[in-house]
Amino acid sequence: MVEGDGEVDARPRPSAAPDVHDGRGRALGLILTLVVAAVGLAVVALLFMTQTYTPPAGTQVARSLGTVTVGGATLPHVALSFQTYPDSTGSVNGKQFHPSGNPSWPAYGLTNQYQVPAHALVTVTVRQYDSGGSLNNPWFAKVVGTVGGTATVNGRTVSAIDPNNVAHTFTVRGTPGTDPGFFVNVPLPAVPGDNQADNGQYETVVFSFISGSKGIYAWNCEFPCGTMVASFGGPMNAYGFMSGFVRVV
Amino acid sequence: MSAGAVFEPDPLPQEKPFFSRAAGRIFIIWLLMTAVGVFIGMWAPSHLLPNMLSGDGHTVVVTVMLFTVLAAPVAAFVYAVGAYSLVAWRRKDGGHPDEPPPDGPPMRGSGPATMVWLSVSVALVVVLLVWGLSEFTAAQAAQSNTLQVNVTGQQWLWTYSYPGTGVTSRSLVLPVNRPVQFNVTSEDVTHGFWPAALGVQVDANPDVVTVIQTTPDKLGGFTVRCSQLCGLYHAFMYSPGAVVTPQAFAVWLRAQGATAPAAAKTALVGSGAPA
Numbered sequence: 131m132v133e134g135d136g137e138v139d140a141r142p143r144p145s146a147a148p149d150v151h152d153g154r155g156r157a158l159g160l161i162l163t164l165v166v167a168a169v170g171l172a173v174v175a176l177l178f179m180t181q182t183y184t185p186p187a188g189t190q191v192a193r194s195l196g197t198v199t200v201g202g203a204t205l206p207h208v209a210l211s212f213q214t215y216p217d218s219t220g221s222v223n224g225k226q227f228h229p230s231g232n233p234s235w236p237a238y239g240l241t242n243q244y245q246v247p248a249h250a251l252v253t254v255t256v257r258q259y260d261s262g263g264s265l266n267n268p269w270f271a272k273v274v275g276t277v278g279g280t281a282t283v284n285g286r287t288v289s290a291i292d293p294n295n296v297a298h299t300f301t302v303r304g305t306p307g308t309d310p311g312f313f314v315n316v317p318l319p320a321v322p323g324d325n326q327a328d329n330g331q332y333e334t335v336v337f338s339f340i341s342g343s344k345g346i347y348a349w350n351c352e353f354p355c356g357t358m359v360a361s362f363g364g365p366m367n368a369y370g371f372m373s374g375f376v377r378v379v
Numbered sequence: 380m381s382a383g384a385v386f387e388p389d390p391l392p393q394e395k396p397f398f399s400r401a402a403g404r405i406f407i408i409w410l411l412m413t414a415v416g417v418f419i420g421m422w423a424p425s426h427l428l429p430n431m432l433s434g435d436g437h438t439v440v441v442t443v444m445l446f447t448v449l450a451a452p453v454a455a456f457v458y459a460v461g462a463y464s465l466v467a468w469r470r471k472d473g474g475h476p477d478e479p480p481p482d483g484p485p486m487r488g489s490g491p492a493t494m495v496w497l498s499v500s501v502a503l504v505v506v507l508l509v510w511g512l513s514e515f516t517a518a519q520a521a522q523s524n525t526l527q528v529n530v531t532g533q534q535w536l537w538t539y540s541y542p543g544t545g546v547t548s549r550s551l552v553l554p555v556n557r558p559v560q561f562n563v564t565s566e567d568v569t570h571g572f573w574p575a576a577l578g579v580q581v582d583a584n585p586d587v588v589t590v591i592q593t594t595p596d597k598l599g600g601f602t603v604r605c606s607q608l609c610g611l612y613h614a615f616m617y618s619p620g621a622v623v624t625p626q627a628f629a630v631w632l633r634a635q636g637a638t639a640p641a642a643a644k645t646a647l648v649g650s651g652a653p654a
Contacts, residue, residue: 266566267531269538269547303536303549303615310602310619313549348615350535360567360585362534367611 183369187227187241189377198251200277200340206250213239213332214298214318216260218371228370235365236260236298236355242374248344251277254300254316258333262297262320262353266360270299270352273337275314281337283319291317297333299352302376308345315352347376401467409452409459416451420444428575432597432622435578438514445510449503518593522558525592530563532570532583535616537603544637551603551620553595554628560592571606574620580606595622 192208199205218228218237227239246252265271271293273281280289297320304312321331350373356366365371424443431437470480528551529540540547551574553559563572565583573580576599581591605616623631 267533267538269540274549301536305615306617310617311550348612350612352533352536354567362567362610366534369611373611 183243183375185241185243185370185374186229187225187239189243189245190241192244192246192250192252195253200251205340206247207253208246208250209253209255210244210246211255211257212241212244213257214260215239218365231365231368231371235357235368235371237365237371238298238351238374242370243377244374245377245379246341248341248378250341251338252341253336253338256300256316256318256335258297258318258335259321259331260297260355261323262295262355264294265296265299265317265352266354267352268293270301270315271296271317273316275302275312276316276337276339281316281335283335284333291319293317295320296353297321298355298372300349301352302339302347302349304342305346305348308347308378309342312342312347314339317353341376341378344378347378349374349376401463404467405459405463408463409455412455412459413452416455417448420447420451423447429601430599431576431578432599432601433577433579433593433595435518435593436576437578438518439578442510442514446507449507453500453503522592522594525558525560526554528553528559528561530561530572530583531566532564532572532605532609532616533566534568534610535605535612537572537605537616537618541632541637544632544635546632546635546637548635549618551618552628552631553620553622554625555595555598555622557625558592558594560590563589563591568609569607570609570616572603573606574601574603576601576620582607598622598624 190210190212192210195207195209197204198207215237217233218226218231218235218239219233220227220237220239227241228235228237231237272290273279273288280287282288283291296317298318300314300316300318302312302314304310316335316337318335319333321333323331351366354361354366355372356362357364366373421444424440424447428440428443429436431440468483527542529542530551531538531540536549537551538547538549539551561572561579561581563581563583564587565585567585569585570583571580572583577593577595579591579593581589583589599622601620601622603618603620605613607613609616
């Protein structure tokens with residue numbers, strides 16, 4: 131460049147040096163950019179596809195009870211059984227069911243993931259050990275979606291329980307891609323008093339429903355038994371405690 | 380270039396011919412991008428949105444179409460100038476590491492260009508504002524024979540109660556050609572009541588009842604989703620819905636155990652405050 135005092139800048143210009151500015155360099159750069167972008171997208175997609183929830187205590191596969199006739203149709207008959215605890219300190223052979231949460235959180239156990247065959251009669255037995263209180267939506271005190279619209283509580287048939295004496299609910303719904311209308315809600319009555327972990331009292335609730343088509347169904351508790359806002363935080367908003375999945379295969 | 384070569388100053392760009400050629404090319408790119416945008420605006424709303432079952436739903440489709448088509452030339456202009464600048468006006472010689480890039484040609488304001496730009500922008504915004512307000516006003520107009528439905532969201536389910544009938548359901552069933560008023564609230568955190576096929580979307584806030592109404596005008600099924608990220612099972616927070624004939628609606632109410640059909644009828648045709 132010509133400076134003000136007339137001196138000449140004799141510094142070499144590097145314009146002839148870099149090859150990346152010629153046509154082949156630009157094409158190579160474009161191709162490399164596209165390849166890197168495609169690889170990045172593929173990695174992200176792969177990560178999404180491999181994200182599956184694995185319950186610490188594994189999946190409970192329903193036990194076969196043979197076949198049964200319901201409404202003139204012969205269906206496979208299977209059984210599930212689980213519990214609801216006032217805390218999450220339970221363990222089997224030294225392995226804790228709920229290793230990632232606060233031990234004071236209530237929890238379903240032994241696991242929160244169940245597997246049943248499609249279009250089968252599923253009979254569920256729940257031992258409910260927890261205390262409770264009032265539902266914020268009394269509709270969830272009704273038994274919905276079971277065979278006959280009923281459940282038995284300690285052998286007594288009910289279609290609803292007292293909405294002010296509920297410990298938890300077992301509420302299952304179809305997810306996108308399964309049966310959208312599938313819905314089961316069973317309220318679980320509270321055990322009187324506190325500190326049930328020590329006294330070992332429980333309520334036995336039994337109900338049956340007909341499973342839907344193959345797919346993954348989500349279940350959760352509708353009693354506000356968690357922490358924070360409206361008691362729907364903590365165990366209500368973390369996998370493994372008051373929610374889970376029913377895998378229909 | 381050898382180490383001893385004289386460094387010549389960069390010639391000043393020839394402004395007028397250069398700009399004219401560039402303007403022509405940008406115009407062509409703008410035209411193509413506008414055509415693509417208008418096509419997407421005309422095609423996408425009716426193909427990507429659900430099968431609409433209410434007048435508000437049809438309005439949503441037309442509104443998305445209108446806004447997209449009107450926005451297409453504006454967006455295309457920005458993209459065309461940007462894309463052309465990146466390709467044609469980038470520095471090609473690499474420059475000297477110690478040298479700043481040379482200045483571009485001086486820019487001067489243009490009165491007519493500013494007037495055109497402002498006028499077009501104002502006209503577009505006014506059209507969209509008038510359109511939006513008129514449709515919103517029409518959607519909120521009070522109507523007779525309105526069916527009341529109380530909508531409650533809680534993690535992670537919707538329940539619908541029909542005041543005066545004793546009926547609460549997980550499914551949202553509505554009679555065709557009858558105005559419906561949704562009284563929406565939440566039991567815990569904020570959810571989003573979104574029966575997209577009805578052209579309705581409103582937040583469900585705890586301790587607040589938000590009112591919105593529509594009139595289903597076509598039979599069919601639809602899905603209610605939650606439009607606010609609300610926690611662990613937000614993705615599963617949806618429920619089935621259906622627009623049915625008035626006769627089928629009455630049958631459905633009875634099947635759900637409607638407790639007082641006569642009283643229910645009276646309550647259902649009322650259009651007063653939420654129950």
